[in-house]
Amino acid sequence: MVKPLEFWFEFASTYSYLSAARIEDACAEAGVPLVWRSFLLGPVFGAQGMTDSPFNMFPVKGAYMWTDIARCCSDLGLPFAKPSSFPRGSLLAARIAAAHADEPWVGAFVRAVYHANFAEDRAIADDAVIAAILDEIGQDAAEVIATATAPDGKAMLRHATEEAVERGLFGAPSFVVDGALFWGNDRLEQALAHARAA
């Protein structure tokens, strides 16, 4: 019995970009149902006593990350341009992805936001940029944003982030399959194998 794969992602996270770009195809190819789980890394880092991205707290590691992500994008054939601001605020985009996780367009939205952040250096923290992205993928921006920022919509992201902390997530991307946690884009294949063997 194949289990679903939960994809936990944060729009500010560089390595989530790699997974977001390929996860819908990878799950389809493996016959594994995909569950989009948008969350915020800030409170997760905060729960561990961190007040910034580890890539900013540890600049030597951060410098490497930018080299590594450029190489990984090149290997995957993904465009990449180092964002002029990092990490970018992702609250509205994350609320939209949480509140609309079951919509057929959520994958297109997620990929478009990552592409804006990491290939086009657009300011995804700005509501206007998110509205423009919704327009670009053919959605009614005002309606989508209204649902995501209504009290029920906001609660979905807040609960997801609380669940992330409770379940021992500490970074993004993370994959959860049948209760088992896999961390990092490098573990997507292992998580898919687990979903098929579970």
Place this chain on the structure above:
Amino acid sequence: MVKPLEFWFEFASTYSYLSAARIEDACAEAGVPLVWRSFLLGPVFGAQGMTDSPFNMFPVKGAYMWTDIARCCSDLGLPFAKPSSFPRGSLLAARIAAAHADEPWVGAFVRAVYHANFAEDRAIADDAVIAAILDEIGQDAAEVIATATAPDGKAMLRHATEEAVERGLFGAPSFVVDGALFWGNDRLEQALAHARAA
């Protein structure tokens, strides 16, 4: 023109165990010359303001690491038993690997020390355990240790560790190919590809 691959490793490092177990075969298969670069992570972490393993400083991440390393060992067919002490002191073993890096038996020694630490839960910080391992691989323990702990031998590890900091290493395992840094067992294949393309 194929470039050599420098394998930077620390005997206390769990993920270095995964690379150490397979790197000699992987390099031989790829036709890439292998350079063993033993170093100490403690001073490297210290240079970033850390006083312990990040896996101990961030326990949520540490808990995941032990699950992940067990799964990765299983995938690679490697025996694994969580060590009762972590991270174990590795000074003598690291000095031996640094001072004898060009000996034909260095690979066997490196693998035996990792196996002792991560499959047999042996106290590799104890000189007697290291001497026993040298005996097990057919080396003259007294002679090997004498060379590694003479002033010239000690200097080799100290200089290697200084070089690691200067070159922007921040963890282990790391691979350096033609000046390019690759971090983590998950990047061994990328580093090998770089060595063949450089």
